[in-house]
Amino acid sequence: MTKTLEVLSCGPAVTVQDMGRSGYLAQGLTRGGAADVRALFEGAALLGQSAQLAALEMVGMGGSFRATADIRIALTGATMAATLDDVPLVWNASHLMPAGSTLKIGGARSGTYGYLHVGGGIDTPQMMGSRSAHLSAGLGEALVAGDALPIGTDKGSTTGMSLPLDDRFAGGHIRIITSMQTDRFDEETCARFATTPFRRDARGNRMGVRMDHDGAPFVAADQLTILSDVIVTGDIQIAGDGAPLVLMCECQTTGGYPRIGTVIPSDLARVAQATSGAALTFGFIDLEEARAIEQRAAASNATLSAQVVPLLRDPHSIRDLLSYQLVSGAISATDNPFLSEE
Amino acid sequence: MAEYPRIRRVGLSGLLVQFGEEMSEPANRAAIALRAAVEAQDWPEVRETSTSLVSTFISADLVAAAPEALTEKLHALLATQNWYSAPLPAGRTLWEIPTLYGTDEAPQLEEAAEAAGVSAKTAIAELSAARVRVLTIGFAPGQPYTGELPPHWNIPRQQALTRSVPAGALVVAIRQLIIFTNASPTGWRHVGQTAFRTFRPDSDAPIALSPGDEMCFPSVSAAEYTRIKAADTSGNGGAQRSVLA
Numbered sequence: 001m002t003k004t005l006e007v008l009s010c011g012p013a014v015t016v017q018d019m020g021r022s023g024y025l026a027q028g029l030t031r032g033g034a035a036d037v038r039a040l041f042e043g044a045a046l047l048g049q050s051a052q053l054a055a056l057e058m059v060g061m062g063g064s065f066r067a068t069a070d071i072r073i074a075l076t077g078a079t080m081a082a083t084l085d086d087v088p089l090v091w092n093a094s095h096l097m098p099a100g101s102t103l104k105i106g107g108a109r110s111g112t113y114g115y116l117h118v119g120g121g122i123d124t125p126q127m128m129g130s131r132s133a134h135l136s137a138g139l140g141e142a143l144v145a146g147d148a149l150p151i152g153t154d155k156g157s158t159t160g161m162s163l164p165l166d167d168r169f170a171g172g173h174i175r176i177i178t179s180m181q182t183d184r185f186d187e188e189t190c191a192r193f194a195t196t197p198f199r200r201d202a203r204g205n206r207m208g209v210r211m212d213h214d215g216a217p218f219v220a221a222d223q224l225t226i227l228s229d230v231i232v233t234g235d236i237q238i239a240g241d242g243a244p245l246v247l248m249c250e251c252q253t254t255g256g257y258p259r260i261g262t263v264i265p266s267d268l269a270r271v272a273q274a275t276s277g278a279a280l281t282f283g284f285i286d287l288e289e290a291r292a293i294e295q296r297a298a299a300s301n302a303t304l305s306a307q308v309v310p311l312l313r314d315p316h317s318i319r320d321l322l323s324y325q326l327v328s329g330a331i332s333a334t335d336n337p338f339l340s341e342e
Numbered sequence: 343m344a345e346y347p348r349i350r351r352v353g354l355s356g357l358l359v360q361f362g363e364e365m366s367e368p369a370n371r372a373a374i375a376l377r378a379a380v381e382a383q384d385w386p387e388v389r390e391t392s393t394s395l396v397s398t399f400i401s402a403d404l405v406a407a408a409p410e411a412l413t414e415k416l417h418a419l420l421a422t423q424n425w426y427s428a429p430l431p432a433g434r435t436l437w438e439i440p441t442l443y444g445t446d447e448a449p450q451l452e453e454a455a456e457a458a459g460v461s462a463k464t465a466i467a468e469l470s471a472a473r474v475r476v477l478t479i480g481f482a483p484g485q486p487y488t489g490e491l492p493p494h495w496n497i498p499r500q501q502a503l504t505r506s507v508p509a510g511a512l513v514v515a516i517r518q519l520i521i522f523t524n525a526s527p528t529g530w531r532h533v534g535q536t537a538f539r540t541f542r543p544d545s546d547a548p549i550a551l552s553p554g555d556e557m558c559f560p561s562v563s564a565a566e567y568t569r570i571k572a573a574d575t576s577g578n579g580g581a582q583r584s585v586l587a
Contacts, residue, residue, distance in 0.1 A: 025401065026377070026392035027549040028523070028541075029483040127543060137483045138524045139543050180350035180358050227364055228480070228487075230392065230399040232355040254394050254480035262353030265405075287408075290354060294405040 003069040003151040005118060007143050008102070010063025014143045016122050017115075018054040021130035025253055030233065032134040032250050035113045035206055036269040038301070039077035042163055043117030045304035046074035046094040048156045053121025054131040056143070058114045059205075062105025063143070065116070071151060072119030072159050073097045078111025078169055078273055093162035093311050111169030111273040112204075119154030136207050136250045162311045163304065168270045171200060171278030176261040177290045179235065184220040184258045193218055193260055194283050198244070200274040206250040209271055210243055211280065217242015220258035228256040234263040236282070244282075246271050264290045266297040347372070347420055351409050356389070356401040357416060361425065365516075367490065368426040369396035370477050374553050375428030379419060387412060393553055394478050395487065431554045436473075438582040439521075439538045441512055441559040442567035443469065447535040450504070454514050454531040457497040468492070469512075469533065470561040474519055476553050482523035484540035484549040488557050489518040499529035510536045510579065512559055519559070534559060537571040537579030545577065556586060 007014075019040065020033020034040050034057055044051035056062075062080050074094040075082055082089040082105045089095055089103075097103055108114055124131050133140030143149075182190065192215075201210035218238050220226070231237075235247045237257045246263055247255075248271070261284060263271060274280060285293075346369075350358045359376055362369035373393040380391050380400055389401040402412055443466045444451035455465035474488040481487075491514070499515045504527060507513060511522045512534035520530060523540045536559070542548050551557075562570070562580075570580035 023390050024483070024549075025390055025399070026479065026553075027483060028479045028481060028485050128548060138541060139483070177353055178351075179353045180360075227395055229360075229394045229397055230352065230358060232352055234353060234355075252481045253392065254478065262355075264354065287351075287354075287404075291405050291408065294354065298405070 003067065003071060003120075004148040005071070005122070005151055006066045006068070007145055007147040007149070008064035008066055009145045010143050011058060011061035012142065013059035014063055015057050015133035015135070015140065016054050016124055016143075016149070017057040017132045018130055019052055020132050020249065021128055021134075024128065025230075028253050029128075029134065029137055029139075030249070030251055030253055032137070032139075032206075033130065033132045034115070035249055035272040036077050036115070036168075037265075038166070038168070038269050039113065039115045041301040041304050042076040042092065043074045043115055045308050046076070046092075046161050046163060047072055047117055047119050048158060048305065049119065049121070049154075051301070053117070053152065054124065055115045055117040055122060058105060058116065060112060061107045062114060062116065065103045065105075066101065067097055067099055067118075067151070069099045071097050072154060072156065073103065074117040075105070075114070076117065076163075077113045077115040078108040079165070080108050080114040081106035090162060090311055092165050094159045096159040108275075110275070112275055113272055118151050119156055120152035123150040123152035134250055136252075160311045161308045163307055163309075169273045171274040171280045172270060174267045174271060174280055174282045175264050175285050175290065175293070176236065176282050177264060177285060177287060179259055179262045180229070181220070181226070181258045182261050184222065184226065185218070185238075185260050186221060189218055189220075190260065190284070193244075194281075196281070198280045198282070200276055200278045200280060201243070202276040204276070206248055208237070208245045208247050208251055209274070210245050212243065218244065218260065220260075226256055226258050228254050231255045231259075232262065234265065234268055235259040236261050236263065248272060264293060266293055347425065349413055349416055351404070352399065354404045356399060356404065357409060357412060358397050358399050359416060359420065360397040362396045365395050365477070365490070370475075371428055371430060372396075372425035373398045374431060376420070376425055378431060380416075383415075383419065385412070385415065394480060434552070434554045434556065434586045436556045436558070436584045436586050437551070438558045438560055439536050440562040440567065440570055440580045441470070441534040441536050442564055443534045443561050445564055447564075447567070448512070448532050450531040451533045454497060454533045457531070458494050460494070465533070466561050468495075469514070469519070469559060471558075472519075473556055473558050476551050476555040476557065477518070478553055479549070479551060482526070482541070484551060485520060485523040486540065486551045486555075486557070487518055487520055491517045491519065493517065497531070500531065501529075503527045503529050504532060507532045508535070510538055512536055519557075535567070537567070537574050538581055539577030539579065542577045550577070
C-alpha cells in the first residue's frame with residue numbers, strides 16, 4: 001500500500017517544492033522551485049537522500065499532518081514551532097513520525113520559509129518535469145486540508161540527526177554582482193545603493209521581495225525607454241517608484257524595468273528568509289570573487305552530510321524517561337559516563 | 343547600429359546578445375535566428391536559450407566556467423552571417439483566433455481606439471484584419487507579444503494599471519498585441535476577448551505558440567464567442583491553424 005501524508009489543516013501558502021524546472025525559459029516559465037534551496041540540501045543531508053526529492057515549503061506557518069505509515073521526517077529552513085503528538089520537536093533535525101501520530105507545525109519564529117521533508121520524498125506526479133507548484137504561472141496549487149500526498153520509497157532508516165542552525169534568517173549583508181543593465185545607473189547611484197541601509201518591505205513573496213529605504217529613490221539614466229529584456233532570478237529591479245525589488249524564483253521571464261545588479265545565488269535564501277522589517281544591505285563584489293563563493297557553496301552543499309550529528313537528547317524531551325535504564329551495574333570512578341551517549 | 347549586436351553578461355546566469363536598443367522587425371528576426379543557431383551548435387556549457395524582443399539569452403553556468411570562452415565562441419558565431427537579414431524559421435504556424443471586440447467582455451476598445459485616433463468601428467476592422475507575428479513569449483508561460491501594428495497604434499501603456507484582465511484577454515499598446523495567459527493587472531488596454539489558452543499545463547503540449555508564428559484576431563459576434571467558449575475543451579478557443587510555407 002502506498003504511504004501518504006495527510007494534510008489535516010494547513011496555512012495558506014504550503015506547496016510542494018523541489019529544485020524547480022529548467023528548459024522552459026523560452027516559453028515564458030521560470031525555474032521556480034524552493035525559495036531556499038539550501039534548505040533542500042539540509043533536508044537531504046539529514047535524511048541521507050537526494051536533494052532532488054520534493055518537500056513541503058511552508059510560508060510563515062505550517063499545518064497539521066498525519067502519515068498512514070511510520071515515516072522519517074526532517075524540518076529545515078525557517079524555525080517553526082513543531083510538535084509530534086504534543087511533544088516538542090527540534091528544528092533542523094530528523095525524526096521518526098509513527099503512523100497515526102499528529103505532526104503540528106505552527107508559526108515561524110525566525111525567517112519566512114520552513115520545510116518539511118519526508119524520507120523518500122513527496123511523490124506527487126511531475127508537471128513539466130518537476131513537482132514544484134509555480135502559482136504565479138498557474139501551475140499546481142497550494143495545499144488544503146484533506147489533501148493526501150503520496151510518499152516515495154524510503155531507502156534510509158536513521159533519525160534523530162541534526163545540523164547546526166544557519167544564520168540566514170534575519171537579513172544582513174547581501175552580495176551582488178553587476179549585470180547587463182548596471183551601467184544604466186551612474187556611478188554615484190550605484191555607490192549610494194551599496195551604502196544605503198534597506199528594510200525588507202511587507203510586500204514580498206516567491207516572485208519578488210521589495211526593499212524600503214529612507215532618502216531619494218534610485219533612478220536609471222533613461223528609465224522609461226528601456227526595452228523589455230530577459231530577467232534572471234536574483235535581479236534587483238528598480239521600478240517606477242525608485243524602490244528596489246529583488247526578483248525571486250517565481251519571477252517573470254522578461255521585464256522592462258532596469259536592473260541595478262544581481263544577488264549571487266548563495267545569498268538569495270537570505271533575501272527570501274528575511275522577515276518584514278529586517279535590515280539588509282547590498283554590496284557589489286567582482287565576478288571572480290562571486291564565482292569563488294559559488295564554487296565553495298556548491299562544494300558545501302555536496303558535503304553537508306559530513307556536518308550531520310546525532311541530536312543531543314535533553315532528558316526533559318524524552319517522553320518515556322522512566323523506562324530508560326539510567327543507572328546500571330557497578331559505577332566506575334574512572335569511566336566517563338558521558339562518553340557512552342550515542 | 344555599429345555597437346550592435348553586442349554581448350552582455352547576465353549576472354552568473356549566462357550571456358545576452360542584444361541586436362538593438364529598440365524593437366525592430368530585423369532585430370527580432372536576428373534574435374530568433376541566433377537562438378536557433380546556438381541550439382544547433384549544441385555547446386556543452388549551454389543550459390538553455392531564449393529570446394526577448396531583440397535579444398538572445400544563452401543560459402550557461404558561469405560559476406563552473408568563466409564567461410570569456412563562451413563570449414569568444416559567440417563572437418565567432420555572430421561573425422558568420424548578417425543576422426538582421428536571416429530568414430524566419432521554417433514550419434511556422436498561422437493562428438486565426440476568433441475575438442470578441444468591445445462589449446463588457448473587453449471594455450477598453452473605445453478608449454484604445456481614441457488613443458489611436460480612429461473610431462471604434464475602424465479599430466475593430468483594423469485589429470481584425472491585422473496579421474501580426476509572435477515577437478517573443480514571456481512574462482507568463484506561453485504569453486505572446488505580437489506585432490507590429492501600424493504606427494498609429496503606438497499608444498502608450500496606461501499610467502494607472504487595470505486591476506485585472508482575464509486569461510485570454512487581447513490587449514494593446516506600443517504597436518503590439520498580447521493575449522494574456524493568466525488573469526493579471528496590466529497597463530495595456532483590454533480591447534478584445536478570446537477563448538484561446540496560451541498555457542495548458544495538463545496538455546502534452548502545454549505551450550501552443552512559438553516566436554515567429556503569425557496571428558490574426560478576426561472579429562466574431564457576442565453570440566458566436568459565447569458558443570465557442572461553451573463548446574471548446576481544447577483551449578484552442580475555435581482557432582484555425584495552418585502551417586506557413
